[in-house]
Amino acid sequence: MPAPQLQGIGAALLSKCTRDQGFIPVNKNLWSLSYITCMGCSAFLLLALMYFLIDVKGWWGGRPFxxxxxxxxxxxxxxxxxxxxxxxxxxxxxxxxxxxxxxxxxxxxxxxxxxxxxxxxxxxxxxx
Incomplete structure (x- = not known):
């Protein structure tokens, strides 16, 4: 299984899919392990979507970015x-x-x- 899926699963397990009740809660101010893995997974998914839309399909030119x-x-x-x-x-x-x-x-x-x-x-x- 690729690393981004592992990051997403790891974030879900560590936080128990909640904000405050997990083993390691998602906390941006502390940069907790669950926060880092959740953001890593989210960033990869967004990058994959942009790559697909812009480079593979050519449906979008990237404007206004x-x-x-x-x-x-x-x-x-x-x-x-x-x-x-x-x-x-x-x-x-x-x-x-x-x-x-x-x-x-x-x-x-x-x-x-x-x-x-x-x-x-x-x-x-x-x-x-």
């Missing part, structure tokens, strides 16, 4: 410097709900995607 990928340093540094300021972020009113945090994250990501697209169209690529 191409644009930030061509200027990843610019997007990373820009988000590090400006991520806490408006229009990328704002003070949330409803802290008890996750919908506003989700919208804020999607909004900031969309803005950086638009910025990366404009830089791609202008043929501006930041290199080290």
């Amino acid at each position: 191409i644009f930030p990928g061509m200027n990843s340093i610019f997007v990373y540094v820009g988000h590090s410097l400006l991520g806490a300021y408006f229009p990328f972020s704002w003070e949330m009113k409803c802290t008890g709900h996750h919908w506003e945090a989700l919208f804020q994250s999607l909004w900031g990501t969309s803005l950086w995607l638009c910025i990366a697209y404009l830089l791609y169209r202008k043929k501006f690529f930041l290199k080290i």
Whole structure:
């Protein structure tokens, strides 16, 4: 059996398919063994799906991920410097709900995607 399936089975066994009740609970903050194996399996499955859709079948060209990928340093540094300021972020009113945090994250990501697209169209690529 290939390693990703073993990772998925291992994560399921270690966590007993629960968040908090397993032998080793899935805990991102501690990078527990069950978390690592679960993320390894998930990453492999996503990579396999993308490979199938993009390279094997040719159904998708990879857009919109191409644009930030061509200027990843610019997007990373820009988000590090400006991520806490408006229009990328704002003070949330409803802290008890996750919908506003989700919208804020999607909004900031969309803005950086638009910025990366404009830089791609202008043929501006930041290199080290």
